[in-house]
Amino acid sequence: MTQERPRRTFAIISHPDAGKTTLTEKLLFLGGGIRDAGTVKGKKSGKFATSDWMEIEKQRGISVTSSVMQLIYNDVQINILDTPGHQDFSEDTYRTLTAVDTAVMVIDSVKGIEAQTLKLFKVCKMRGIPILTFINKLDREGKEPLDLLAEIEEVLEMETYPMNWPIGMGKTLKGIYSRGTNKIEVYDDTHDRVIVDYDEQNFLEDYEKEQFEDELMLLNEAGNEFTQDKVRNGELTPVFFGSALSSFGVQSFLDEFVQHAAPPQPRKASGEMIDPESSTFSGFIFKIQANMNPNHRDRIAFLRVCSGTFTRGMEVMLSRTGKKMKLSQSHSFFASDRETVNDAMPGDIIGLYDSGNFEVGDTIVSGSEPYRYEEMPQFPPEKFAKITAKNALKHKQYHKGMTQLVQEGTIQLYKTPYFEDYIIGAVGELQFQVFEYRMKNEYKVDIEFQHMTHELARWVTGGEVTDGMTDSRKMLVNDQHGRSVLLFENEFALRFFQDKYPDLKLSTGWEML
Ligand code: G4P
Numbered sequence: 001m002t003q004e005r006p007r008r009t010f011a012i013i014s015h016p017d018a019g020k021t022t023l024t025e026k027l028l029f030l031g032g033g034i035r036d037a038g039t040v041k042g043k044k045s046g047k048f049a050t051s052d053w054m055e056i057e058k059q060r061g062i063s064v065t066s067s068v069m070q071l072i073y074n075d076v077q078i079n080i081l082d083t084p085g086h087q088d089f090s091e092d093t094y095r096t097l098t099a100v101d102t103a104v105m106v107i108d109s110v111k112g113i114e115a116q117t118l119k120l121f122k123v124c125k126m127r128g129i130p131i132l133t134f135i136n137k138l139d140r141e142g143k144e145p146l147d148l149l150a151e152i153e154e155v156l157e158m159e160t161y162p163m164n165w166p167i168g169m170g171k172t173l174k175g176i177y178s179r180g181t182n183k184i185e186v187y188d189d190t191h192d193r194v195i196v197d198y199d200e201q202n203f204l205e206d207y208e209k210e211q212f213e214d215e216l217m218l219l220n221e222a223g224n225e226f227t228q229d230k231v232r233n234g235e236l237t238p239v240f241f242g243s244a245l246s247s248f249g250v251q252s253f254l255d256e257f258v259q260h261a262a263p264p265q266p267r268k269a270s271g272e273m274i275d276p277e278s279s280t281f282s283g284f285i286f287k288i289q290a291n292m293n294p295n296h297r298d299r300i301a302f303l304r305v306c307s308g309t310f311t312r313g314m315e316v317m318l319s320r321t322g323k324k325m326k327l328s329q330s331h332s333f334f335a336s337d338r339e340t341v342n343d344a345m346p347g348d349i350i351g352l353y354d355s356g357n358f359e360v361g362d363t364i365v366s367g368s369e370p371y372r373y374e375e376m377p378q379f380p381p382e383k384f385a386k387i388t389a390k391n392a393l394k395h396k397q398y399h400k401g402m403t404q405l406v407q408e409g410t411i412q413l414y415k416t417p418y419f420e421d422y423i424i425g426a427v428g429e430l431q432f433q434v435f436e437y438r439m440k441n442e443y444k445v446d447i448e449f450q451h452m453t454h455e456l457a458r459w460v461t462g463g464e465v466t467d468g469m470t471d472s473r474k475m476l477v478n479d480q481h482g483r484s485v486l487l488f489e490n491e492f493a494l495r496f497f498q499d500k501y502p503d504l505k506l507s508t509g510w511e512m513l
Pocket of ligand 1: 014015016017018019020021022023136137138139140242243244245246
């Protein structure tokens with residue numbers, strides 16, 4: 001029986017190597033151990049371990065499956081959703097962010113804000129969820145703390161409020177000062193957590209104290225005011241400094257996280273706000289992990305519980321079709337211990353064993369009112385390829401596979417006007433590989449790829465694109481909803497085009513989310 005502890009559900013947004021894995025491990029350690037849900041590689045789900053699907057993971061040495069981890073801290077259940085990065089960055093990484101209530105942004109103090117962080121940040125910013133910032137690797141010579149704050153404010157257009165402040169950095173790191181408690185967490189090599197009152201400390205040299213006190217005065221006088229409301233709306237980010245590797249500042253961060261992270265919020269569905277406290281169970285599917293066992297065409301649909309209580313065996317309705325289903329019969333669940341989930345609360349993620357009923361973005365409700373949570377956004381792709389079936393005789397399977405995989409959200413589909421050539425778009429290379437693999441294994445179609453040099457998509461939201469305006473380098477295509485989209489090779493080509501046709505309104509897609 002899942003205890004009714006408060007839930008806090010978050011994901012880490014960061015650029016590869018900033019320290020996401022290290023921080024996650026330390027948090028899990030503080031929360032009493034690693035418990036993995038949603039990954040299907042465990043012993044108890046061994047039937048998947050030998051599947052072909054896993055081959056793709058083995059070959060590439062990556063984890064394609066998404067994972068959900070849990071920790072209990074101060075009697076709060078914290079659910080952490082993993083956001084795949086590196087080459088396995090895909091639309092699923094973005095979609096995961098629609099299922100969390102809070103984001104933790106991890107920034108490498110040496111590098112500042114990097115590309116992937118910025119992309120993921122945009123999704124969180126649009127959702128208006130709290131974003132807590134952990135500036136990592138304080139044990140290294142990084143950028144000046146004040147410069148890092150300025151960078152966040154300028155690049156991300158968000159106010160900052162440092163909850164703690166470093167004294168020294170890299171080799172001269174002495175500790176971090178907590179603005180709320182007037183205490184210092186002392187940095188020492190043994191990694192033991194030592195906290196002393198600032199007024200009673202005797203290890204800081206006069207010049208160190210002077211510099212620190214100057215900076216603190218500047219923060220107090222010229223810095224932003226902290227308000228919980230601004231944090232909750234994602235307008236101000238509480239900033240924490242630390243070093244995940246040395247477990248330094250991690251527990252202080254977790255203490256504050258529990259206070260500032262948002263509990264499950266009401267969410268909009270069919271024009272109404274659905275309260276998590278509502279007695280009706282509801283949730284939406286943000287990711288489908290397909291075909292882990294090719295013999296059965298089975299899939300795991302990851303569902304975020306939004307309201308009410310989920311209990312196994314309950315009858316639910318799939319809002320898109322009105323179809324009723326009893327989840328216990330045809331579905332099993334992966335939970336914190338990779339066993340069957342018996343119940344789940346708002347904020348929890350459950351894995352539904354799916355035989356092909358669900359689509360990404362689907363809402364499931366227990367009542368008789370089939371409302372639907374807001375549509376899953378389409379994220380702007382950055383990689384494109386023209387595709388054809390190697391064997392033209394297989395066009396039937398080719399179209400079937402394409403339609404199903406596009407519906408599932410595996411890939412985005414575009415067509416050229418007139419000839420209706422297929423172009424697929426993705427935010428990460430992995431999506432192409434998964435698409436190719438699944439077309440071959442599930443639909444028996446070999447795909448010919450012609451990678452394109454285009455990297456930018458812009459939706460045409462005003463004006464008309466006429467024949468003479470485009471060519472192969474700035475292509476006009478239609479997306480899967482029939483909207484006009486222009487593909488450009490780079491920013492330069494885009495700017496040139498915009499200068500030439502200033503009346504045309506172009507959108508990145510982000511604004512349309
Ligand atoms: P990621 O998941 O965001 O990609 O980052 P990860 O935690 O794997 O960390 C990336 C690298 O940065 C690792 O080093 C890790 O040890 C290091 N790191 C993480 N936190 C800190 C920190 O607070 N200080 C310092 N100095 N380094 C940190 P690596 O050499 O790439 O891997 P490994 O061989 O240490 O595992």
